[in-house]
Amino acid sequence: MSKKNKKILLKVENASFSQNNKWLVRGVSLEVKQGEIVTLIGPNGSGKSTTAKIALGIFKNTEGEVNKFTNKIGYVPQKISIDWTLPIRVIDFMSLIEEPSDDQINIALNLTSVEHLKNKNLSDLSGGEFQRVLIARAIAKQPDLLVLDEPVQGVDFKGEIALYELIKKISEELNCGILLISHDLHVVMSATDFVVCLNGHVCCSGTPQVVAKNNEYQELFGDRASSILSLYEHKHDHTHSTDGSIKKKNN
Amino acid sequence: MLDDFFIRALLAGLGIALVTGPIGCFIIWRRLSFFGDTLSHSALLGVTMAVFFDINIAFSVFVISSIIAIILLRLQKTTKLPGDALLGLLAHSSLAVGLVVIGFLSSIRFDVMGLLFGDILAVNQNDLLLIWIGGALILLILKIIWKPLFAATVNFELAEAEGMKPDKYNTIFTVLLAAIIAISIKIVGLLLITGMLIMPAAMARNISNNPIQMVKLSIIGGLLSVIIGLFSSLEFNSASGPSIITAALILFCLSLIKFKKSRIE
Numbered sequence: 202m203s204k205k206n207k208k209i210l211l212k213v214e215n216a217s218f219s220q221n222n223k224w225l226v227r228g229v230s231l232e233v234k235q236g237e238i239v240t241l242i243g244p245n246g247s248g249k250s251t252t253a254k255i256a257l258g259i260f261k262n263t264e265g266e267v268n269k270f271t272n273k274i275g276y277v278p279q280k281i282s283i284d285w286t287l288p289i290r291v292i293d294f295m296s297l298i299e300e301p302s303d304d305q306i307n308i309a310l311n312l313t314s315v316e317h318l319k320n321k322n323l324s325d326l327s328g329g330e331f332q333r334v335l336i337a338r339a340i341a342k343q344p345d346l347l348v349l350d351e352p353v354q355g356v357d358f359k360g361e362i363a364l365y366e367l368i369k370k371i372s373e374e375l376n377c378g379i380l381l382i383s384h385d386l387h388v389v390m391s392a393t394d395f396v397v398c399l400n401g402h403v404c405c406s407g408t409p410q411v412v413a414k415n416n417e418y419q420e421l422f423g424d425r426a427s428s429i430l431s432l433y434e435h436k437h438d439h440t441h442s443t444d445g446s447i448k449k450k451n452n
Numbered sequence: 453m454l455d456d457f458f459i460r461a462l463l464a465g466l467g468i469a470l471v472t473g474p475i476g477c478f479i480i481w482r483r484l485s486f487f488g489d490t491l492s493h494s495a496l497l498g499v500t501m502a503v504f505f506d507i508n509i510a511f512s513v514f515v516i517s518s519i520i521a522i523i524l525l526r527l528q529k530t531t532k533l534p535g536d537a538l539l540g541l542l543a544h545s546s547l548a549v550g551l552v553v554i555g556f557l558s559s560i561r562f563d564v565m566g567l568l569f570g571d572i573l574a575v576n577q578n579d580l581l582l583i584w585i586g587g588a589l590i591l592l593i594l595k596i597i598w599k600p601l602f603a604a605t606v607n608f609e610l611a612e613a614e615g616m617k618p619d620k621y622n623t624i625f626t627v628l629l630a631a632i633i634a635i636s637i638k639i640v641g642l643l644l645i646t647g648m649l650i651m652p653a654a655m656a657r658n659i660s661n662n663p664i665q666m667v668k669l670s671i672i673g674g675l676l677s678v679i680i681g682l683f684s685s686l687e688f689n690s691a692s693g694p695s696i697i698t699a700a701l702i703l704f705c706l707s708l709i710k711f712k713k714s715r716i717e
Contacts, residue, residue, distance in 0.1 A: 257613040276613035283606055287481045288661050298603050298614045322661055348613070 207234040209270060210346045210378040216255050216265035218248075225251045227402045228265070231395075233346060233378040238369070240381045240389045243399035244421060249382045250279050252399060253350050256380060271346050275339030279350035279382070285324045291334050292319050299342035309341035310334075312367055314360070328355035336364065340371055347371070347379045361385075365392060386422065457573055458686060464575045465678035465696060467583040468636050468648060471590050473671030475632055476653035477663070478625060481605050485650050486536055487521075490543040491633050492568075492642035494520040497550035499637075504557055510582060514634035520546055521626035569693045570641025572682075579639050586635040590628050597621050602663065644693040648674060651700035658707040673703050 211233040218225050226248030233239045241249045254260040255267060257276060283289070295306045310316040313333040318326060326334065332355050339347060349368065353361045365388050372379050383389050389396060390409040398404040398418050405415040412418050479485060495513050502512035520542055527538050594601075603611040604618030611618040636645045652673035653666070660666035681696030688695075 254609070254613075259609050259612045272615055274614050276610055278607075278609055278613075281607055281610070284481060284483065286483065286657065287606065288657065288663060288666055289606065290662050293662055294606070297606055298599075298611065298616055 207236060209234050211256055211270070211380065212266075212268045213252070213256055214266045214268075216252075216262040216267055218251055218255050218260050219263045224401070226255070226399065229255070229397075229399070229403055230265075231256075231380075231397050231403075231406070233380050235345070235378055236372055236376045237394045238372050238379045238381055238392060239395045239397065240383055240393040241397050241399055242383065242386065242389055242422075243404070247399045248401055249399055250350055252397075253348050253380060253382060257348055269346070271344075273342070273345040275342070275344035275347045277335045277339045277347075277349045277352045279354070281335065283323055289323050290320055291315070291323060291326075294323055294334065295338050295341055297338065301341040305341050305343075309337040312340070313337040313364065329357055329360065332356050333360070333364070336367075340375075343375050343377070345377050347377055349379060350382045351384065352381070353383075353385075368392075457575070458682070460575045460577070460580060461572045461692065462678070462682055463580055464572060464583050464639050465682060466675055467580070467587050468632075468640060468645070469652070469674030469678045470671060471587040471632050472645070472648040473652055473656075473674045474591070474594055474667045475629060476649040476651075476674075477656065477667050477670050478601070478605060479629070479649050480653045480657060483535055484539070484629075486539040486543070487524075487629065487649075489646065490524070490539045490546070491517050491520065491630065492646065493543040493550065494546035495633065495637055495642060497546055497553060498634075500550055500553050500557065504553075509638050510586075510634045513637050514630055516546075517630035517633050518627050521630050522623065525623060525626055566641070568641050568643050569691070570637065570639050570644060572640050572644075572692050572696075575639050582635050583639065586631065590631055590635075593624065593628060597624055601625055641693055644697060647697040647700060648677070651697065651704055652677060655700070655704040655707040658704075673700065673707075677703060 209232055211231075213229055213231050216229050217227040229248070229252050231239060231241075231252075241252055243249050251260060255262045256269075257274065258267070258269070291310070292306065295301060295309070301309070306319075307316060310319060313336050315330055315333045315337060318330060318334065323331065323334070332353065336349070336352055339349070347368075352368070353364045356364060365385075368379060368381065369392050371377065381389075381393070390413060393409055395406070396409050396412040397406040398412055398415070398421065400417075400421060404417045404421065405412055407415075479487060494516050498513035498516035499509055501507070501516060502509040505512070524538055524542055527533070527541075528535060531538070533541075600611065600616045600618065601621040601624070603616045604621050608618050632649075633642075633645055640648070653670040655673045656666045656669035660669050677696050677700035680702075681699035682692055684690065684699065685692040685695035
């Protein structure tokens with residue numbers, strides 16, 4: 202697993218985006234390579250989703266450069282509003298953009314544990330179920346690059362762990378690059394190759410170990426955040442139990 | 453008693469129903485139901501232009517409607533106003549401009565009733581040709597762009613992110629919409645075309661659970677409305693255009709009954 206010979210899938214250089222005369226993000230640089238998980242973290246309104254949208258081309262960057270080296274992209278947006286005037290089943294939604302085979306659809310739905318919902322209408326799904334379907338749709342056609350904007354929101358706790366494990370597995374098995382936006386700092390620190398900490402601009406970036414020691418990061422997220430890494434480092438083979446303990450500290 | 457004029461009316465109505473079925477589904481899905489109203493107001497301008505410059509009405513309405521439709525798309529992108537507010541804005545401004553223009557052209561006498569209701573019983577062979585060739589073209593283009601257009605309808609950002617170019621297909625769709633209005637305005641009038649776009653599709657929504665099914669049922673509903681409406685207008689001597697819409701209304705009511713039953717089961 203040498204990281205040097207991996208193909209670069211996405212390269213964002215010094216990109217900025219402004220809307221209504223306001224900078225949403227400025228000077229973001231990052232790159233995603235094959236088999237690598239790059240995570241964006243940062244407080245609300247720090248430009249994480251905006252950065253993902255710039256990378257995807259939904260927002261046209263006002264400054265800087267964005268280059269994609271693949272067309273096989275899977276996207277799980279943070280918010281999705283599907284008008285319920287539209288009758289659409291899970292199975293129709295799976296082939297909305299790509300045309301995955303029946304097998305691919307079944308495998309993808311199975312991986313996110315929603316195979317039983319295949320013939321249900323999207324409007325009948327719960328928030329968490331819908332989220333799983335969104336992930337399944339994005340991975341069904343085995344994309345080269347996955348962009349996941351808070352992919353596990355609304356998913357129950359057990360499912361959350363399973364889905365993060367799935368994401369890790371996908372990046373290894375499909376050798377695809379993943380740009381992940383997550384609030385779960387523990388997951389970020391344990392499962393990510395590279396972290397970009399945003400707060401309107403790139404606060405700091407590097408491997409999880411480097412970012413956790415950064416002063417700006419500690420200011421943004423507080424002491425709890427920096428202790429996560431030590432937890433992770435000490436209990437390396439007990440990922441699940443530490444996950445739980447972090448979650449409980451929600452005060 | 454089946455006269456020639458009746459057969460022509462039937463063929464014209466069926467031709468239009470075939471096209472309005474699928475287009476109407478997209479109108480419902482995209483919440484563009486007021487679009488017919490907006491275009492009807494702008495069509496006034498289109499018809500005025502046609503009379504003034506002595507050009508083909510269908511062509512003139514097509515051009516004006518396309519322009520209005522594209523302005524709508526632009527505004528949707530650049531303002532924060534919701535679609536219905538923009539449609540209202542465009543409807544009233546194009547109506548106002550149309551009326552101002554008519555004021556300058558005092559020589560033109562204007563048949564507003566004809567514009568609203570058309571006269572399906574006065575269809576001639578050229579009209580039929582326009583409907584069937586134009587309609588076939590619209591359906592062909594719609595079939596070609598179906599997938600990206602549908603993806604853009606479900607979710608713009610997903611389509612954009614995964615390389616479907618939704619902007620392009622949204623524009624093509626609105627031009628198709630202007631085209632169906634243009635080819636049918638003279639024959640069936642604006643009231644009928646708006647009703648034909650929305651009512652069969654609304655009926656189909658009640659009884660379908662996937663998009664393809666909804667499109668098929670919408671087409672069937674439109675065809676049935678035309679057949680029932682025209683035959684009953686012959687039988688009861690009622691106005692043909694409104695009879696078609698009334699038939700569509702009855703079908704819609706029937707779909708509601710069925711919908712409730714299936715929910716209880």
